[in-house]
Amino acid sequence: TTAKAKAKTPLSSVAEAFEELAECVKSQGKNGSQNTTEGNNNKQHKPELELETFCDACSLVSVLFSSLGLAFKFAECEYVAKVGSLLEASKKVNTLQTIIDLDVANGSVRTAGSHSRNLRRVRQGLDLIRALFEQFLANDEPSLKNAATVAYSQVCAPFHTWTVRTAVYAGMYTLPSRDQLLQNLDETDKSAEKKMRRYIKASLPVIQYIDELYTSRNISLDW
Template sequence: MERVVVRKDERIMTRLADEFEQLAAQLNSPAPITMEIGKFTQACRLVSPLIRHLGVASKFADIEYSAKVSVIEKAGKSVNTLEDSLDREIQQNTFKPHNSASRSLIRVRRSLEMLKIIFEQTMASSEKSIMDPVKTAYNQVLYPYHGWALRKTFVGALHTLPTKSLFFKRVKLDEASAFVQMQRTVTALAPLIHYIDNLFHSRESTQELLRLI
């Protein structure tokens, strides 16, 4: 499985904001909107280091997330864009299985929404912990799709999360600088999430996927 390599002098949150801003700019282009799989997964890979910085309890979440990104990357060997990938699976009637690129894209999209809400809530909170921002994001995005066992596992993991100051130390930024990069990322993720939703809503056969885990 591919690992994102970050140089010692490179701040992962800055690179993350840079990559997602490039995707957002592409979506705002007057040209016909398409999303290259390679560019999309390259940006998505940068989320993994942030997940790992949340602590040991987040290891499973990182493995699950990275696996879904890998499925989308694999689809990119046959087609160039997310649009083509989705249409190809519709034509072949292979979009419903859990290991399809279409289902994986939805799971990655939910992870990106989680990240967006965590950043929004962290910037708005005066608390020293990031527990509440993570809990709020989970309740809004993933809670409806999880059963009792997964919900219990999540509650247990909350107590292992680092403080804000420790998290910022791990990403090599002070609070003010981290907030700048968080806001850049939040702003860039909004149109990207909306774009992915439209991919599925604009195709009648795939609308139901948005309601599945």
């Protein structure tokens, strides 16, 4: 069929990968497969998300960058470097929770370059995309620049320095048009909408899961 002949687009891969992550963080918690081994009793019974699986999904997102143009090369490098550092860590550390536990033990949760800090930043990147998609779909916002500006203001700007914010807002003027973005992504309005909704729905529980890794250890999220 034509559906089958259609190649998987970047957006399909991203939606699919996050649906799998969402499945991981949701299903395990429910059906009693939590970790109940002795000695772990005082730990919260949370599903475990494998670090490598998480990083693989996050890496797919960076293909979206190439569709945004040169001005966001810096954002791409930032994001890719942080995912890369977590992927490197995944050779020794299996799960997201262990990443945080190790930094808690070291007192390095917020230290620049620490894995816990990088995880927090990657999470903000995932949330930024979610917010961008929501803006993109809201009232069929015709301007990608407007959608991206609102999304960035909501999700990332509060945590960025003045210098970074100023550079990002200047870069917004160079974003492609809505139609150009769709074309770059090999999507139509209709096909993109479906996949963006899938990502929005799937990323929410993943983002919430990551937040709870911090808050359940009494780490605030104001950074």
